[in-house]
Amino acid sequence: MSEFLSVIFSEEFLSTVIRVLVPLLFASMSAYIASLAGIPNIAVEGIMLMSALFAVLGSYWTQSSWLGLLISIGAGLVMALILILCTIKMGTNPILVGIALNTFSASFTVFLLYLFTQNKGTSASLASIVLPIVNVPIIEKIPVLRAIFSGQYTITYVCILSMILLAVLVYQTPLGMRMKAAGLDERAAKTAGIDVNKVRIIAVLISGLLAALGGAYMTTGYLSIFTKNMIAGRGWIGIAAQAMGGTNMLGVAITTFVFSLFQAVTNVFSLYDLPSELINIIPYVGVLLGIIIFSVSTYRNSKKG
Amino acid sequence: MKKIITVILVLMMALGMFACVATTAPATEEPPAEATAAAEQTEATEAPAAEKIYKVAVLVPFIGDQSYFDSVNAGRLAVEDYPNVETTLIEMGEDKSKWESYYLDACEGGYDLIVGGNNDAEEYFYAAAKQYPDQKFFNFDYVNHVELPNVFAVTYNTPELGYVAGTAASLITQSSMPKANAEKIVGIVVGMDFPAMNDFVSGFCQICYENGVQVLIGYPESFTDSAKAKEIALNMYAQGADVVWQVAGGAGLGVFEAAAEADKYAFGVDSDQTIALSGQPNLAATIVTSFYKDCGASVKYAVDMLIAGTYPTGAKTLGIKEGAVGLIQNQQYIDMVPQEIRDQIDAQVAKVAAGEVTVISALADDAAWQDIKAKATAPLN
Numbered sequence: 001m002s003e004f005l006s007v008i009f010s011e012e013f014l015s016t017v018i019r020v021l022v023p024l025l026f027a028s029m030s031a032y033i034a035s036l037a038g039i040p041n042i043a044v045e046g047i048m049l050m051s052a053l054f055a056v057l058g059s060y061w062t063q064s065s066w067l068g069l070l071i072s073i074g075a076g077l078v079m080a081l082i083l084i085l086c087t088i089k090m091g092t093n094p095i096l097v098g099i100a101l102n103t104f105s106a107s108f109t110v111f112l113l114y115l116f117t118q119n120k121g122t123s124a125s126l127a128s129i130v131l132p133i134v135n136v137p138i139i140e141k142i143p144v145l146r147a148i149f150s151g152q153y154t155i156t157y158v159c160i161l162s163m164i165l166l167a168v169l170v171y172q173t174p175l176g177m178r179m180k181a182a183g184l185d186e187r188a189a190k191t192a193g194i195d196v197n198k199v200r201i202i203a204v205l206i207s208g209l210l211a212a213l214g215g216a217y218m219t220t221g222y223l224s225i226f227t228k229n230m231i232a233g234r235g236w237i238g239i240a241a242q243a244m245g246g247t248n249m250l251g252v253a254i255t256t257f258v259f260s261l262f263q264a265v266t267n268v269f270s271l272y273d274l275p276s277e278l279i280n281i282i283p284y285v286g287v288l289l290g291i292i293i294f295s296v297s298t299y300r301n302s303k304k305g
Numbered sequence: 306m307k308k309i310i311t312v313i314l315v316l317m318m319a320l321g322m323f324a325c326v327a328t329t330a331p332a333t334e335e336p337p338a339e340a341t342a343a344a345e346q347t348e349a350t351e352a353p354a355a356e357k358i359y360k361v362a363v364l365v366p367f368i369g370d371q372s373y374f375d376s377v378n379a380g381r382l383a384v385e386d387y388p389n390v391e392t393t394l395i396e397m398g399e400d401k402s403k404w405e406s407y408y409l410d411a412c413e414g415g416y417d418l419i420v421g422g423n424n425d426a427e428e429y430f431y432a433a434a435k436q437y438p439d440q441k442f443f444n445f446d447y448v449n450h451v452e453l454p455n456v457f458a459v460t461y462n463t464p465e466l467g468y469v470a471g472t473a474a475s476l477i478t479q480s481s482m483p484k485a486n487a488e489k490i491v492g493i494v495v496g497m498d499f500p501a502m503n504d505f506v507s508g509f510c511q512i513c514y515e516n517g518v519q520v521l522i523g524y525p526e527s528f529t530d531s532a533k534a535k536e537i538a539l540n541m542y543a544q545g546a547d548v549v550w551q552v553a554g555g556a557g558l559g560v561f562e563a564a565a566e567a568d569k570y571a572f573g574v575d576s577d578q579t580i581a582l583s584g585q586p587n588l589a590a591t592i593v594t595s596f597y598k599d600c601g602a603s604v605k606y607a608v609d610m611l612i613a614g615t616y617p618t619g620a621k622t623l624g625i626k627e628g629a630v631g632l633i634q635n636q637q638y639i640d641m642v643p644q645e646i647r648d649q650i651d652a653q654v655a656k657v658a659a660g661e662v663t664v665i666s667a668l669a670d671d672a673a674w675q676d677i678k679a680k681a682t683a684p685l686n
Contacts, residue, residue, distance in 0.1 A: 225588075232529055271544065273682045
């Protein structure tokens with residue numbers, strides 16, 4: 001047990017949590033911004049998977065990891081555009097489009113993989129290139145901080161930056177306010193003169209961008225090979241975190257952090273001679289407990305009100 | 306309102322008709338195809354000059370996993386080269402609810418031999434075999450064999466494979482190889498925690514325990530989540546493991562990523578994984594050797610018997626002695642591992658082949674497996 005605690009309270013563990021956190025945070029923020037504007041985007045998983053593949057293919061085609069990242073973002077945006085086209089322009093139920101995009105993505109990635117690598121499982125035979133690991137000059141010498149802010153993959157820093165920008169967008173700009181308004185009450189927003197469709201299109205595009213970055217993270221550093229179905233539910237965990245945090249961005253971020261903390265603890269626990277069935281349900285039990293606490297508190301608040 | 310209901314009802318009925326047509330269509334089309342196949346066969350027997358063409362169907366969920374199913378497919382491609390063999394690869398997909406119909410369709414397809422089975426698909430495989438007693442079946446990797454006169458099944462001595470892998474791992478961790486550390490710890494990343502997978506681990510633990518080496522076992526509980534497998538392997542390396550064996554299919558690629566990042570060793574599984582990783586030389590460089598389970602060779606073996614007219618029935622276990630399991634001895638292995646360690650591994654392999662070692666099987670003896678697992682994973686003092 002002492003050995004276990006020494007692992008948990010180490011700098012290495014902290015950077016593990018960050019590594020696990022980044023894709024989940026992108027996923028939950030992607031779900032957050034779309035649902036803030038009133039379009040629930042459940043295609044996060046599919047967009048991530050598609051972008052993860054295109055990051056590999058792109059960097060292989062162009063032999064440049066940065067161009068690969070751009071191509072991967074492009075793929076994510078195309079998926080978001082399909083969602084926009086179907087829901088906003090043609091009035092389809094966003095949940096249905098989301099399901100369609102997820103199933104499409106799961107199979108289409110395998111199809112593309114086979115097309116370009118003659119292999120249906122992995123991209124291991126492609127010489128794709130990853131983004132560098134960034135060592136920040138001064139911070140890399142400060143204990144604890146260096147585990148979080150130095151020696152991480154490039155997209156981790158993109159993640160930090162995009163979270164700040166997103167917070168500014170949502171809480172400090174008129175556009176952020178309009179998104180909230182469009183999400184809260186479409187008709188009221190329209191009456192107030194907001195172009196609801198335009199606001200929603202922007203929100204879904206940002207959602208696609210964030211999910212694409214989350215997918216690209218998986219194959220441009222964290223891992224270098226695309227494996228079939230490699231997102232493995234991270235998009236869904238992000239959506240669950242969004243559901244708990246609701247319209248509160250900090251709430252969503254904290255929930256996501258707790259999820260990744262549980263996930264990292266699970267990874268450490270799994271090396272001890274404990275029943276793996278029990279270990280692997282830790283993150284999900286964590287989610288369930290979180291939801292119970294959340295519902296109880298909302299219930300109490302509603303009673304007070 | 307009534308109108309809408311009528312329209313819906315009519316539509317549903319029309320769709321229902323389509324559904325009936327869709328399900329019955331293949332059945333009505335099938336008999337003529339079968340008849341022609343049968344006619345061809347009788348023609349073949351009537352004219353002895355024309356050789357009989359053996360039609361073989363191979364049913365797997367998918368190919369392209371770089372290991373297990375690809376090895377089966379390699380066996381199929383090997384027999385495809387025979388002048389008198391025609392093979393069909395049937396990829397059933399991952400939706401198990403459809404597998405039964407794939408097997409039944411194959412039984413109606415007029416094949417001489419149906420190759421399929423393995424842990425996941427056995428239920429459907431044996432159900433089809435029961436229903437079609439005249440059809441010959443070959444189970445390329447059985448776990449729960451059902452004795453039927455028309456089925457021949459093989460399994461591989463995975464505990465022996467684990468034992469050999471454990472031998473190599475425990476020798477490397479105690480060696481002075483450049484990336485080996487002082488701690489006597491090795492790791493194994495196993496896709497999921499169930500007996501057929503633990504069969505890889507029991508022999509591994511047994512020899513490591515005998516050699517005084519601690520084993521870290523990690524289950525990502527997924528065959529596709531390579532990120533999780535990577536995190537688990539990174540933890541193992543951080544705790545002092547210098548070599549980790551991946552037995553986790555596609556997810557296992559994450560182990561090689563971890564080995565490259567931690568600058569340590571890894572073992573591959575099922576087939577020579579340095580070939581599969583040709584696009585990523587830095588990952589391939591971490592692989593000391595791969596421990597294979599040659600399903601392809603047994604597919605070829607079964608087809609050979611079929612052609613010779615001596616198709617067997619019953620079940621058979623293939624191990625080190627038969628060459629069905631073992632380790633890849635490529636140039637990279639020879640370059641990385643010093644001669645004396647290779648000799649020691651070879652000596653241990655010879656011992657297993659000669660039957661001098663009793664290897665614990667997690668599948669056959671759960672109590673012994675739990676016991677060795679507890680002993681081998683206990684921290685060293």
